[in-house]
Amino acid sequence: MHAEKIMLAHGSGGTLMRALVEDVFVAGLSEEALSRLDDAASLTIPGSRIAFSTDTYVVTPHFFPGGDIGRLAVCGTVNDVATSGARPLYLSMAVILEEGMAIQDLHRILESMRAAAREANVHIVTGDTKVVERGHGDGIYINTAGIGVLRPGTDLSGSYAREGDVVLLSGTLGDHGITIISCREGLGFEADISSDAAPLAEMCAAVLEAAPDTRCFRDPTRGGLASALNEIATASNVPITVKEADVPVKPQVKGASEMLGYDVFQVANEGKMAAIVPEEQAEAALAAMRGAPYGSDAAIIGRVAGNMPGRVYVETAFGATRIMDMLVGEQLPRIC
Amino acid sequence: MHAEKIMLAHGSGGTLMRALVEDVFVAGLSEEALSRLDDAASLTIPGSRIAFSTDTYVVTPHFFPGGDIGRLAVCGTVNDVATSGARPLYLSMAVILEEGMAIQDLHRILESMRAAAREANVHIVTGDTKVVERGHGDGIYINTAGIGVLRPGTDLSGSYAREGDVVLLSGTLGDHGITIISCREGLGFEADISSDAAPLAEMCAAVLEAAPDTRCFRDPTRGGLASALNEIATASNVPITVKEADVPVKPQVKGASEMLGYDVFQVANEGKMAAIVPEEQAEAALAAMRGAPYGSDAAIIGRVAGNMPGRVYVETAFGATRIMDMLVGEQLPRIC
Numbered sequence: 001m002h003a004e005k006i007m008l009a010h011g012s013g014g015t016l017m018r019a020l021v022e023d024v025f026v027a028g029l030s031e032e033a034l035s036r037l038d039d040a041a042s043l044t045i046p047g048s049r050i051a052f053s054t055d056t057y058v059v060t061p062h063f064f065p066g067g068d069i070g071r072l073a074v075c076g077t078v079n080d081v082a083t084s085g086a087r088p089l090y091l092s093m094a095v096i097l098e099e100g101m102a103i104q105d106l107h108r109i110l111e112s113m114r115a116a117a118r119e120a121n122v123h124i125v126t127g128d129t130k131v132v133e134r135g136h137g138d139g140i141y142i143n144t145a146g147i148g149v150l151r152p153g154t155d156l157s158g159s160y161a162r163e164g165d166v167v168l169l170s171g172t173l174g175d176h177g178i179t180i181i182s183c184r185e186g187l188g189f190e191a192d193i194s195s196d197a198a199p200l201a202e203m204c205a206a207v208l209e210a211a212p213d214t215r216c217f218r219d220p221t222r223g224g225l226a227s228a229l230n231e232i233a234t235a236s237n238v239p240i241t242v243k244e245a246d247v248p249v250k251p252q253v254k255g256a257s258e259m260l261g262y263d264v265f266q267v268a269n270e271g272k273m274a275a276i277v278p279e280e281q282a283e284a285a286l287a288a289m290r291g292a293p294y295g296s297d298a299a300i301i302g303r304v305a306g307n308m309p310g311r312v313y314v315e316t317a318f319g320a321t322r323i324m325d326m327l328v329g330e331q332l333p334r335i336c
Numbered sequence: 337m338h339a340e341k342i343m344l345a346h347g348s349g350g351t352l353m354r355a356l357v358e359d360v361f362v363a364g365l366s367e368e369a370l371s372r373l374d375d376a377a378s379l380t381i382p383g384s385r386i387a388f389s390t391d392t393y394v395v396t397p398h399f400f401p402g403g404d405i406g407r408l409a410v411c412g413t414v415n416d417v418a419t420s421g422a423r424p425l426y427l428s429m430a431v432i433l434e435e436g437m438a439i440q441d442l443h444r445i446l447e448s449m450r451a452a453a454r455e456a457n458v459h460i461v462t463g464d465t466k467v468v469e470r471g472h473g474d475g476i477y478i479n480t481a482g483i484g485v486l487r488p489g490t491d492l493s494g495s496y497a498r499e500g501d502v503v504l505l506s507g508t509l510g511d512h513g514i515t516i517i518s519c520r521e522g523l524g525f526e527a528d529i530s531s532d533a534a535p536l537a538e539m540c541a542a543v544l545e546a547a548p549d550t551r552c553f554r555d556p557t558r559g560g561l562a563s564a565l566n567e568i569a570t571a572s573n574v575p576i577t578v579k580e581a582d583v584p585v586k587p588q589v590k591g592a593s594e595m596l597g598y599d600v601f602q603v604a605n606e607g608k609m610a611a612i613v614p615e616e617q618a619e620a621a622l623a624a625m626r627g628a629p630y631g632s633d634a635a636i637i638g639r640v641a642g643n644m645p646g647r648v649y650v651e652t653a654f655g656a657t658r659i660m661d662m663l664v665g666e667q668l669p670r671i672c
Contacts, residue, residue: 007666008666008669009665009666011558011666011669012558012559012663012665012666012667012669013557013558013559013560013563013604013663014559014563014602014662014663014664014665014666014667015662015663015664016664016665017558017559018563018567018662036493036494036495036571037494037567037571038419038420038493038494038552039389039416039419039420039554039555040387040388040389040416040417040419040420040422040482040484041387041388041389041420042385042386042387042420042422042486042491043385043386043387043388044384044385045381045384045385045386046384047384048380048381048382048383048384049378049379049380049381050378050379050381050386050483051376051377051378051379052376052377052379052426052428052461052462052483053375053376053377053428053462054428054429054430054462054463054464054479054481055430055464056430056431056432056464056466056479058432058466058468080375080376081376083374083375083376084374084375084376084377084378086376086378090388092388092389092390092481093390094390094391094392094479094481095392096392096394096432096477125388126388126389126390127390128390128391128392128479130392130394130477130670131669132394132474132477132669132670133669133670135471136472136473136474137472137473138468138472141432141466141468141477143390143392143430143464143479143481145390145428145430145479145481146376147386147388147483148376150378155378157372157374158372158373158374159372216374218375219375221349222347222348222349222353223348223349223350223353224349227349227350227354231354231373235372235373266350268349326350326351326354327348327349327350327351328345328350328351328352329345329348329350329352330343330344330345330347330348330350331348331350333344333347333348333467333468333469334466334468334469
């Protein structure tokens with residue numbers, strides 16, 4: 001592998017592709033299962049119920065304060081699996097490379113994926129590489145699919161929220177989205193703000209242990225907390241009310257959101273978890289969140305309560321109430 | 337969903353994305369698990385060993401004789417899972433849509449995926465949708481990841497071939513690759529030739545039943561049979577010799593390959609399976625292949641035998657022997 005740029009022949013299924021897979025992917029990720037080069041990985045699952053999720057990552061720029069597309073591709077899917085209450089075990093990884101991509105960048109991204117997988121305690125066990133012509137991609141797109149194991153009895157769903165339940169959020173809102181827009185538009189906020197990209201499976205496990213009747217988790221990525229809570233409100237046919245003053249937001253993120261005209265509830269996060277738990281387990285859940293990695297700023301931010309089922313409300317600092325709307329139209333393409 | 341073209345806002349995580357997911361994807365695939373709209377699917381696995389595989393499909397054109405990108409995305413991953421000896425059960429599906437894509441085409445592709453999944457007896461249980469700006473994609477790219485269940489004791493690998501084993505091929509070579517090049521370049525061969533895209537899990541199960549000591553399966557996609565057999569020869573450190581006269585190739589595919597200067601052993605297939613089986617089980621394996629869907633042209637095409645370990649040889653009709661090389665450089669980008 002002495003090429004410096006990705007060529008179409010790297011996707012041919014021939015000798016160059018084999019060199020790319022062996023010398024860059026298998027070596028870079030240092031995963032034993034990958035080195036067998038079989039078409040499928042054979043895995044043992046400790047249990048008979050699994051969670052399965054997939055996400056594709058198309059973020060630009062590829063590298064940003066707090067992370068890169070590789071860290072996102074591991075953490076995002078780990079978190080999606082964790083929302084079901086499962087312990088993430090295995091990831092697949094499939095990339096679409098654009099002709100001309102710098103192989104040096106690919107090395108950096110793979111190193112970041114390796115580190116994130118180690119941190120999240122998951123293994124990347126199977127993969128695929130495609131190459132498209134210049135002008136049909138953007139350097140690299142990464143898909144990961146994730147498998148986790150569910151303990152017997154674990155059954156979470158966005159449709160299980162009930163009136164009186166409590167809404168928890170694991171930390172500050174908006175860090176990822178504001179970092180990306182700042183990098184992309186050269187706004188300079190990223191001196192003070194960085195992406196929150198982080199794996200949250202350990203946090204979810206701790207919350208489930210402390211609050212076994214947790215109704216559901218949601219990681220508020222694209223569309224932000226507004227989409228996450230509106231989905232739950234709709235699926236459960238309940239109202240939800242969030243107290244604005246209780247929602248953690250960094251001052252510099254708040255300032256940037258206001259300057260850009262963004263509603264911070266609609267801005268993407270990549271290292272935050274929302275949870276709906278029964279009232280009597282809320283304090284235990286909060287303590288578990290705060291004690292888990294990336295959860296020190298966790299807070300109780302609201303309740304499953306309000307006027308109209310299916311609606312999400314924000315109680316402002318001045319006591320007024322407004323609707324927490326889902327994003328209409330497009331805020332920022334390619335945020336994740 | 338009254339839009340006719342994909343817009344960036346369809347990837348926003350907001351209201352338009354929700355409408356696209358519900359009205360197009362969930363409705364088009366008619367899968368119960370998808371309609372829950374949770375971030376991960378919860379699944380029951382009958383057994384504790386699974387196979388896991390992933391592939392991204394970037395083929396152009398999206399529609400071609402014998403199939404389309406949707407049929408490929410289901411069959412290709414089903415076949416990758418089946419190569420491990422597993423019974424495929426579940427697929428994830430993640431799409432990258434390019435701004436401006438006709439939603440009518442998306443409907444057609446989803447209908448094709450629904451039909452292929454039904455034929456292959458698998459369920460599409462979780463998904464993701466991203467949208468990229470015009471000029472950063474090509475209408476649609478589809479990733480599928482697949483999970484299958486392995487029976488206790490099933491353990492296949494490209495590294496298990498032994499001298500004296502027999503090489504089987506389930507049907508004619510080259511149909512998919514020649515169809516795609518013909519469509520793309522307007523060569524007109526596709527009047528007589530169509531893609532072989534097909535799900536082969538039932539065939540693999542029948543072969544395993546008849547020949548329980550089967551060493552491995554490989555579906556000869558990108559890089560063709562040459563890549564599949566070279567991978568096995570290298571992984572097992574054995575020589576393999578194929579008898580050219582015994583390899584089924586349609587006359588029109590043979591003619592087209594010669595005209596284009598292609599080695600048909602290097603041309604992609606999407607509905608063929610190669611198998612390495614011990615000699616004493618070869619006839620039983622062949623009968624099982626021929627009796628399975630898409631296997632009527634199956635043949636014994638060679639042996640694990642020859643001069644140098646790691647090399648693949650072709651014995652020509654005239655008794656000469658040449659090396660079956662892996663593709664060097666690029667034959668045809670975006671074949672699958």
